Amino acid sequence: MLTEFSQPIKAQGAYIADHRSLVELGNAIEYTGDSVRKLREAVDDFFTGVERSMDDIIAAFEKQAEEARKQLDAADSALSACLNSQRYDEEKREYRPSCRCEERDVARAQKKVDEIERKIGRLRAIKDEVEYELGIYREPFGFTPGGGDGLLRRLDEQVTRYAGEKMQRILEVVEQYLRVNVRDISSPHVVSDEPEDAAMAEFSPSEQRKADNFRKGIERLNELQHEDNYGDRALAQPTGVVLCPRCHRPYPVACICANERERPTIFNYDLSQSR
Amino acid sequence: MKYIPDYAIQVTELMHQLEAQASLTAVDWSDTKRCEFYADYVEPYLNDLDTYIHGGSDMKGKGLNDLLQFVADKVGEFEYESGMSVDANGYLPESAPVHLPGARAYWEDDYNLDSPGTYSPTNLKDMLKKRNNE
Numbered sequence: 001m002l003t004e005f006s007q008p009i010k011a012q013g014a015y016i017a018d019h020r021s022l023v024e025l026g027n028a029i030e031y032t033g034d035s036v037r038k039l040r041e042a043v044d045d046f047f048t049g050v051e052r053s054m055d056d057i058i059a060a061f062e063k064q065a066e067e068a069r070k071q072l073d074a075a076d077s078a079l080s081a082c083l084n085s086q087r088y089d090e091e092k093r094e095y096r097p098s099c100r101c102e103e104r105d106v107a108r109a110q111k112k113v114d115e116i117e118r119k120i121g122r123l124r125a126i127k128d129e130v131e132y133e134l135g136i137y138r139e140p141f142g143f144t145p146g147g148g149d150g151l152l153r154r155l156d157e158q159v160t161r162y163a164g165e166k167m168q169r170i171l172e173v174v175e176q177y178l179r180v181n182v183r184d185i186s187s188p189h190v191v192s193d194e195p196e197d198a199a200m201a202e203f204s205p206s207e208q209r210k211a212d213n214f215r216k217g218i219e220r221l222n223e224l225q226h227e228d229n230y231g232d233r234a235l236a237q238p239t240g241v242v243l244c245p246r247c248h249r250p251y252p253v254a255c256i257c258a259n260e261r262e263r264p265t266i267f268n269y270d271l272s273q274s275r
Numbered sequence: 276m277k278y279i280p281d282y283a284i285q286v287t288e289l290m291h292q293l294e295a296q297a298s299l300t301a302v303d304w305s306d307t308k309r310c311e312f313y314a315d316y317v318e319p320y321l322n323d324l325d326t327y328i329h330g331g332s333d334m335k336g337k338g339l340n341d342l343l344q345f346v347a348d349k350v351g352e353f354e355y356e357s358g359m360s361v362d363a364n365g366y367l368p369e370s371a372p373v374h375l376p377g378a379r380a381y382w383e384d385d386y387n388l389d390s391p392g393t394y395s396p397t398n399l400k401d402m403l404k405k406r407n408n409e
Contacts, residue, residue, distance in 0.1 A: 015305050016304050021300045021304060022300060022303075024296055024300060025297060025300040025304075025317075028292065028293050028297070029293070029316070029320070032289050035289050036286075036289065039282060039285060039286065043339070046282070047346070050346060053361045054353060057353070057359050060359070122356050126353045126356065130345075130349045130350075133342060133345060136335050137337070137342060139336075145332075145333055145334050146335060147334060147335050147336045148327050148330075148342065150334070151326065152327060154323075155320065155323050159316065159319060159320055159323065162316065163312075163315075163316035163320065166312060166315070166316060
């Protein structure tokens with residue numbers, strides 16, 4: 001039996017065999033946008049981590065260079081003191097002592113300082129190359145193309161949003177045609193139009209109560225549909241369906257429990273037999 | 276840095292998921308609106324993600340794959356010069372989380388790798404080459 005949910009939409013050139021497929025595509029774009037945002041943050045964290053780690057290592061070498069410079073200053077002082085010192089031998093003749101040991105210390109300290117500074121220079125050059133590429137990567141998109149991060153930001157901030165809005169507008173039209181809620185995001189949306197409201201205004205209290213109950217049933221159905229569309233569903237299972245807990249039929253395509261509940265029960269008593 | 280993260284693979288995986296869903300939806304939705312929607316949003320989305328991975332004239336600088344490789348090479352040089360590990364400071368996250376179901380199993384089944392969190396540069400290149408040839 002075909003219900004209104006399973007009838008393909010064919011109006012003004014539109015052909016939609018199953019409107020839930022559109023919802024799935026909207027969800028896929030939304031999930032991709034969300035994943036792109038998280039991925040962008042993770043990639044940025046990674047590159048920032050590399051830069052910070054390099055900075056720390058360079059800072060450690062700078063500390064070593066500072067220590068080496070202090071040692072060089074100390075060796076220089078020792079050499080100066082040695083060169084300025086005067087000694088007298090037993091015959092009270094002046095002579096200058098040998099300072100070769102201090103000179104060797106100075107040369108050794110100077111070599112150490114040079115080595116560390118050269119190393120720092122090479123490390124800074126490597127870091128500059130990385131920072132240059134990462135700087136391009138982080139350039140935002142403007143009048144000219146930006147880097148990869150800017151591209152992802154544009155995807156996140158513009159394309160995902162526009163695609164989502166467009167899909168919402170398409171689903172709105174589908175909703176109006178099928179008179180079901182297929183695109184609810186935050187609160188159940190009850191499709192209503194003027195003639196129906198006007199007709200309901202003329203209901204008697206009991207009919208009004210029935211109509212209210214029916215509307216509540218539709219809202220519950222919409223909530224379940226919302227859960228079906230936006231709940232914990234995996235994209236890898238696009239054909240997954242929710243089964244009605246009462247009749248175990250696919251819900252809401254073939255399940256008619258909600259309709260039965262609202263129908264008045266008709267009993268055909270044979271009055272002649274009861275007498 | 277011994278390994279580089281698998282971000283490029285993850286972006287590829289996102290593209291595959293979106294492509295798969297778009298193909299499924301195209302079976303149920305065949306009219307001019309669908310063509311417009313795909314031309315305006317789905318295809319540019321996939322193209323942008325592809326450009327993000329491989330680079331191109333639509334963006335400046337290297338694509339993510341080349342950039343990660345470049346950074347890994349430079350970090351290798353840096354570690355060789357300094358004699359210290361760049362990872363040792365604990366700033367680097369292991370990898371971005373996998374957001375979509377099925378992706379992890381897909382890698383394990385197709386590439387016979389037991390640790391999808393991080394791959395060596397050689398593995399990553401081989402995997403991307405294999406996937407591009409598919």
